[in-house]
Amino acid sequence: MPTETDDLVHHLAYAAANTTFETLAPEAIDAAKKSILDTLGVILAASGVEPAVRAAIDLVREGGGTPEASLLAFGGRVPAIAAAFANGALAHCLDYDDQTPWGQHASSSIIPAVFAVAERKGGVTGQDLIAAVATGQDLFARLRCNVGWRKDWNLSTVVGVFAATAAAGRVLGLSASQLAHALGIASMQSSGVMEVVAGTGSDLRGMYAGFSARGAVTAVLLAEKGTTGVDTLFEGEYGILKTYFGGVYDREKILEGLGTDYLGSGTLYKKWPAVGTAHSHIHATIELLKENHLTADDLSEIRVFVGDYHDLMCRPLEARRTPTTLVDAKFSLPFLVAVGAVHGTVKIAHFSSESLKDTSVLAVAQKIVPISDASLDWTLELPPGRVEIVTRDGRRYEKTGTGVPGNDDAPLSWSDLAEKFIDCAAVAVVRHSDDSLDEVVDSIKKLESLEDATVVLGILSPAASNSCSPEYETSSQTTSPKTGARL
Template identity: 35%
Template sequence: MPAASASGTAPSSERSDLAVDLARFAAGLQAAQLDARVVAAVKTNILDTLACALAGSSAAAIGEVASLVQEWGGAPQAGLLAFGGRYPAHHAAWANAAMAHARDFDDTHDAAILHAGITAVPAALAAAQLRGGLPGDELVASVAAGLEVTCRLGTAIRMDVMRSGFIYTALLGYFGATAAAGRALGLPQAQLRDALGIVYSAVAGNLQVTREASLMKRVLPGMAAQAALVAVQMARKGIHGVQGVFEGDYGFFPLYLRGEAHADAAREDLGRRFELLNLSYKPYASCRNTHSAVDAVLQLRAQAGDGAEVEAVHVGVNQSGYQMVCVPEAVRASPRTVVDAQFSIPYCVAAAWIDGGLRLGHFGPEALQRDEVRALAARVRPHVDEAIERGWGRSITPAHVVLVLRDGRRLEARVDLPRGHPENPMSAAEFAAKAADCASLAVRPLAADTATRLAAAVEGLESLPDVSALVRLLQP
């Protein structure tokens, strides 16, 4: 009997690689086949991702990325959101994806620990414009394909993010963005399969950027979207990609994840059950691993009453969450940069307690200098909660918060599913307020009703004859 491969499956010579299944799914997906729940979820993702891009357009590092795109110039294939102008599709996808992630306000899959829309939506939009005249229902199918590929790959992985050393958003986004772009460009299954094999040569994205609070954290998803646009165009020219993309001897699962991923989990009910329905949306512009703690402390704030003074805040989380948003301890307790603050439970908890919420304005250079927030952040004491680790080790972390008040009271709250999770969803009013806040931060002034018009355009995508109109709506 032949030996199993490192991914725990039969050798690739005896079965087709997962890339075949993913290419077949993406190339053949039709909007008319999607049930109403899936269509609504895809529209929500498109709206949220584009709104986040408007806010991100004015964030640090994005202006420099946009200026490079403008300096390079080239074929006017796809629009640059917020800044305006048309550029080569792969450059537009790069900049648009980077700005969609820049505020860390975009979707998450809480079980897979990744963002999906920031690679799928910009890649699909760029490919749609490259193709020309793509109607809105085709965009829905393309984004659905990209979201589903990214989410399914994420849930197939058994290795914890921190142990892997990779950011799954970027790493898996290369494949999801390729599925989205290939579907929008109209590639047949064989060429889309080649595109997945081509983009595999570019796959990357490491956690060092979060440990050092590098602004490259914002740019990594853009590199995935950019590589996807290059890959699908190479495949369309007839260039063949590797065939053992995921399960080959040196395929993605054995090489990047040391076999701790299960291809069959990604294949199961593909096209019948949609993992994208499990995407969460963020009420706070910070790492999702901070959100349960913020929700818990806001609950306790309401219980404590006005005038309550905090002696200490103890926050229990899982090991992965602790490593991501509590380490290095000194940096997280006293963040000096916006990225430090976005990845800091002490800062997010302190700001939420003092102001009764956590808003976009808390993640700017001036907000980081507030003495009262810094003083309270120093009294926030995160730790690994063994009970949470046992039950939620491979997930966005829950939080068990113990609030010690100076009047002697001790209040406790635990949040397992933070606000925005499918089982604890944001309201329509919250989504509308988020979109309006995001639009107000666009790098160039947009019409006052941009957020409302964007929501209406996305809701009516099926009747939109050309999705280029959606891009023009978000340009000055």
């Protein structure tokens, strides 16, 4: 057991290696299972509607190798490292994956990594998989909450690779010492600047979880083979905490309740496929129009009050009002608020190449005016956005976006997540029967009773799907194999 003077890497590794199903509170078990269902659903949806991931799928298929783990949605088996990369790229690219109450995304790195390792190893029980996911979610939350983030590094990848490594190492059955080494190896993949998130015109913002998932699997497999890490990884003179966060962190809080209180129990699940930091503005806009019996045509202006992070979604303003890629559209506050105003909701169907040309949405996006408000700056918990609408006849209405569907004051239930999973599967590259989708939901609800947790992936494999969809083609294709819609 680590001593008080040991680097955090040893404390985190020890907790991960010694987490069992029995150590978890019911809320942590529930969150782990919900995240598994939610992430698998988002992966399915991404396969059919996001062209940005096609290069990743093509690349891992071209590489070949030992068929160890499933290439989800598209079918076939590839080496575990490659599967983690491809499935991770799918898991975040719609910005529909879960998040912590303080923002950032853990499960899109964790779930692809744990399944890749579980398939490679074989015979991983549902209880062990739940314990692995819960320990990864806990590590992610502890680091997310207790470091001095300056919004320069992308925390989802910088921290996500360590969370996924802890989870994958737990699946593999690594000792605490081996897991500490694995976390050190994972530091070689701890990277990603915020420009990748905030910049426009790139696919990388959508694909980033693939890199952290791949790095995690690489790390645990190397550690298993004897590669060693660094004893002072987090707190050393040139360690993670000084390099990324200027040495600003709360060690006591990171360690508080470690191994007994699993913070993943607070995980939030999205109702809408868009960056979570825009949801409060979307919700306020939808509610204002509904409460006052207005339509988008009644509006002359929509003023969105923004803090420092909200502002990233508004600059450059004209590019945000008319995004040219689906990845950018999901990070554009003007476009997302306009979608909510026009459609009264935000759905996967609102993000296609044709949707980016929707004149009704684009017209409303031109009416979005960001107003700086420093009280909405992001410190730990992002304050809810505020919206003021001005009608053509001069009336004004204002609302703060509280009670957002999927947030902690309006959480999604198992029923909500099952409905989301089925909706996601409906746009997948391969069609699945209603019975098979129901079986996946039921299997994950009772995951702790399964002797082999990876059976849920078998249910979703194209060979088991009764699909009549055509064979997946390369990224040069211009239509969706399922819908025929232009990609």
